[in-house]
Amino acid sequence: MLNEIDVFCLKDLIPTFISCKNGKYTNDALYELQTLANEFGGEYAGKILVTTSGVEGAFKERAKELDIELVNAVERFS
Numbered sequence: 339m340l341n342e343i344d345v346f347c348l349k350d351l352i353p354t355f356i357s358c359k360n361g362k363y364t365n366d367a368l369y370e371l372q373t374l375a376n377e378f379g380g381e382y383a384g385k386i387l388v389t390t391s392g393v394e395g396a397f398k399e400r401a402k403e404l405d406i407e408l409v410n411a412v413e414r415f416s
Contacts, residue, residue, distance in 0.1 A: 353380075353382075353384065355379060355384065355385055358388045358411075359388070360390045361391075365397065372406065387406055387407070389411065
């Protein structure tokens with residue numbers, strides 16, 4: 339399986355990994371982001387998942403458990 343990160347930046351000297359998803363996505367998107375952030379950024383790395391649709395229910399709860407910030411790009415930037 340090929341894992342990728344769309345954006346990497348330093349936010350207040352903390353490595354932050356950002357993954358962008360357009361359309362359908364699964365819980366695998368959360369685990370991919372979690373794995374890469376832990377491997378390359380360590381335990382203090384920031385994790386952000388940007389989507390073009392709202393996130394609800396179990397997906398939202400799991401993101402919270404993994405300390406992944408969810409951003410709905412349509413709502414945030416329109």
